[in-house]
Amino acid sequence: MEQDVLAQIVELLSLTMFTRVALALLLTWLLLRVLLFGTHKLIDHYPRYRLQLGQLFPVLRIVIWFLVTAYIVFRIIQPPQPVIFAVLGSLGLAIGLAAQGGVRNLLAGVMMIFNPPFRVGDMVEFGGHYGEVIKLDLSVTWLRTLDDNTIMVPNSVVLENAVSNANSGELSEMVVVKIDLPRSVPVQEVQSLARQAAIASPYTFLKKPISVTVELRHDYDYLLRLIIKAYVIDIRFERLHASDITGRFIDAMHERSIALAPPPANEGRARQGGVATGPAS
Amino acid sequence: MNDPTRWAVTARMANLWSAVSGRFLQLLGRQPASPAEAKVLLTDLCVAAPAYRQQRYQAVPLPDDLLAAFAVEPLAAGDLRFIGREAELQRFDAALVRWRAGRNTIIAVVGRQGYGTSSFLQQLALRLEEQESFRYGRLAHRPQDATDTLAMLSKLVGCKRPVESLEKLVEFLQQQKPRVIVVDDAHFFAGRIMGAEESLRCFGALMVATQSRHLWVVGFELFAWQRIGYAYGAQRYFDDCIQLPAFSEAELGQCFTVRLRAAGLALEAEAASGNKSGNKGGKNSGSNGGGEAGQMPSLLTPVLSDLSKLSEGKPDLAFFYFLDALFVGEESRELSVRPLIPMDFSPLKQLVHGELFTLAEIAANGQLSIADHRAVFLSSQDSSWLLLEHLHHLCLLQRCDKGIADATYRLMPLYSNVINKFLTNANYLY
Numbered sequence: 001m002e003q004d005v006l007a008q009i010v011e012l013l014s015l016t017m018f019t020r021v022a023l024a025l026l027l028t029w030l031l032l033r034v035l036l037f038g039t040h041k042l043i044d045h046y047p048r049y050r051l052q053l054g055q056l057f058p059v060l061r062i063v064i065w066f067l068v069t070a071y072i073v074f075r076i077i078q079p080p081q082p083v084i085f086a087v088l089g090s091l092g093l094a095i096g097l098a099a100q101g102g103v104r105n106l107l108a109g110v111m112m113i114f115n116p117p118f119r120v121g122d123m124v125e126f127g128g129h130y131g132e133v134i135k136l137d138l139s140v141t142w143l144r145t146l147d148d149n150t151i152m153v154p155n156s157v158v159l160e161n162a163v164s165n166a167n168s169g170e171l172s173e174m175v176v177v178k179i180d181l182p183r184s185v186p187v188q189e190v191q192s193l194a195r196q197a198a199i200a201s202p203y204t205f206l207k208k209p210i211s212v213t214v215e216l217r218h219d220y221d222y223l224l225r226l227i228i229k230a231y232v233i234d235i236r237f238e239r240l241h242a243s244d245i246t247g248r249f250i251d252a253m254h255e256r257s258i259a260l261a262p263p264p265a266n267e268g269r270a271r272q273g274g275v276a277t278g279p280a281s
Numbered sequence: 282m283n284d285p286t287r288w289a290v291t292a293r294m295a296n297l298w299s300a301v302s303g304r305f306l307q308l309l310g311r312q313p314a315s316p317a318e319a320k321v322l323l324t325d326l327c328v329a330a331p332a333y334r335q336q337r338y339q340a341v342p343l344p345d346d347l348l349a350a351f352a353v354e355p356l357a358a359g360d361l362r363f364i365g366r367e368a369e370l371q372r373f374d375a376a377l378v379r380w381r382a383g384r385n386t387i388i389a390v391v392g393r394q395g396y397g398t399s400s401f402l403q404q405l406a407l408r409l410e411e412q413e414s415f416r417y418g419r420l421a422h423r424p425q426d427a428t429d430t431l432a433m434l435s436k437l438v439g440c441k442r443p444v445e446s447l448e449k450l451v452e453f454l455q456q457q458k459p460r461v462i463v464v465d466d467a468h469f470f471a472g473r474i475m476g477a478e479e480s481l482r483c484f485g486a487l488m489v490a491t492q493s494r495h496l497w498v499v500g501f502e503l504f505a506w507q508r509i510g511y512a513y514g515a516q517r518y519f520d521d522c523i524q525l526p527a528f529s530e531a532e533l534g535q536c537f538t539v540r541l542r543a544a545g546l547a548l549e550a551e552a553a554s555g556n557k558s559g560n561k562g563g564k565n566s567g568s569n570g571g572g573e574a575g576q577m578p579s580l581l582t583p584v585l586s587d588l589s590k591l592s593e594g595k596p597d598l599a600f601f602y603f604l605d606a607l608f609v610g611e612e613s614r615e616l617s618v619r620p621l622i623p624m625d626f627s628p629l630k631q632l633v634h635g636e637l638f639t640l641a642e643i644a645a646n647g648q649l650s651i652a653d654h655r656a657v658f659l660s661s662q663d664s665s666w667l668l669l670e671h672l673h674h675l676c677l678l679q680r681c682d683k684g685i686a687d688a689t690y691r692l693m694p695l696y697s698n699v700i701n702k703f704l705t706n707a708n709y710l711y
Binding site: 244 | 473474475476477478511512630634642658659705706709711
């Protein structure tokens with residue numbers, strides 16, 4: 001029986017069949033290149049919809065490969081039923097054995113395409129890494145961190161762990177700027193300045209609300225933590241946005257001669273006011 | 282195919298071939314991606330500039346009275362060149378009735394740059410009854426601080442000397458006879474500068490405090506109106522917002538006709554020619570005699586639809602396209618019209634973030650000075666000046682010359698629609 005199947009497989013192999021398969025693969029590759037090029041052109045033309053357009057290609061790619069594979073198997077190779085069953089059986093075994101590795105990632109990638117936890121262009125955090133999703137492959141996801149490092153994460157890891165998505169397909173994203181101030185600062189004036197700084201930043205998306213809150217915290221000494229929450233117009237400017245708000249706020253404080261650090265008497269004991277920024281999570 | 286069309290097609294084919302061959306050579310590694318390519322294309326924005334286009338074909342210059350007929354400026358009350366806007370004027374009339382009945386009323390009139398907001402505001406004087414008083418004022422610059430705001434507002438409402446406090450200004454206004462107070466160019470209040478909120482609040486408080494006595498009408502540029510709504514919720518204080526839409530094709534036709542008539546150019550040939558179809562862009566054969574003036578309307582008819590589409594209902598752009606398409610035959614000395622050639626704004630895609638943000642701020646604020654730009658973008662004087670001058674030389678900004686330090690820049694009026702659309706699509710303006 002096994003010998004029959006092997007013989008049938010050998011019979012299927014021919015130069016014509018290889019040529020046709022190669023041609024089909026080449027055409028598919030070309031088609032995908034054209035689609036990728038077209039998607040990029042569309043993104044260039046409609047930058048506002050780049051996140052929505054960017055998620056089209058991964059889906060199209062898997063659909064096209066599925067159809068082409070079916071075409072190659074059933075129209076070009078046309079194997080007899082025993083061969084099909086034998087190959088399917090072997091594949092099943094291989095998938096079962098390899099489920100811990102590459103195939104597991106592959107299956108996770110397929111699941112992510114039809115039920116995406118994020119899209120290309122989203123700002124996500126997982127596994128201690130925060131950055132923009134730049135590419136969704138079938139088995140891995142590529143991130144670009146704010147330090148311009150590229151990080152590859154296996155898709156199975158993505159599915160098994162919690163993922164924090166900062167913008168969920170939208171271009172705007174909340175940016176949180178935390179500024180620690182001495183507790184002696186005039187709270188209302190400082191809040192007003194922080195709000196003005198957020199509104200004045202050209203990167204702030206004014207259609208969404210801006211909030212400025214304060215909280216008292218203790219870190220060697222009592223400090224006043226100012227939390228500015230504002231949306232950035234485009235996720236690409238997230239760091240610039242946070243830095244711009246902080247800069248404006250500090251400048252305004254200097255202009256009004258409001259101290260950013262505790263009085264000298266506390267020196268050596270108290271921790272100075274500081275700034276922490278980051279996306280909302 | 283006539284000469285201009287052939288010229289346009291040839292130029293486009295040459296550009297296409299140059300792009301394709303360049304890309305091919307780049308792929309082969311024979312030609313590096315040249316920075317000069319971007320420079321040339323960016324400079325191409327100037328190709329659309331009026332001065333350039335005027336020189337391109339005009340062997341014989343267009344008649345002066347024709348050019349004067351299409352001068353673009355805000356139209357004073359009662360100017361015959363003001364057409365349309367009936368629905369908007371009726372909305373104002375309704376607000377006027379409510380105000381006369383004692384209801385507190387503050388109205389915003391909102392329009393895109395070039396859609397005639399200032400002209401509309403000035404026409405409101407004609408809607409009042411004889412005994413009613415009307416005061417029109419426009420902001421000339423961005424208020425710097427509370428004192429400056431009070432000084433500007435004092436001048437605006439007719440107070441001879443600047444008052445020291447808002448309370449005194451309110452008191453002054455409450456003693457005045459009830460009147461319609463129109464404030465134009467209020468986009469200056471939408472500045473993205475630390476402290477700008479204070480000026481806006483001061484202005485808002487003045488209006489709210491005196492609305493029981495006076496009818497306030499405030500003219501905003503559309504994006505500025507949206508911005509103060511998003512940032513400060515200012516729209517809650519207005520009872521009505523009259524938005525000026527783009528001009529329809531019929532209204533544009535009326536605009537042309539009225540302007541030609543006002544310039545003393547005869548229109549009799551219109552009925553005689555009536556050649557609506559065909560002759561599109563070709564030599565005008567419908568009018569025989571009557572000279573240049575008699576030919577005008579029949580020249581307009583075949584291109585009106587295209588004018589409306591290309592200009593998107595923006596009169597100044599429609600005027601520009603029309604004048605650009607007109608030429609005087611060298612031998613016949615008759616006016617003819619060539620096909621309209623759309624402007625190519627694709628080089629806008631090559632602008633960088635800083636330039637796009639600058640354009641977006643100018644679009645939303647109406648205009649920016651170098652000092653304003655420094656404050657918005659936290660840049661140095663030289664950087665701001667360099668950037669604004671660069672955009673000015675790309676024909677994207679118009680400079681109001683007051684000397685380098687005081688120069689202000691605004692979007693080139695003709696292109697404001699296109700630039701706004703581009704910025705909106707690229708997510709820099711909303």
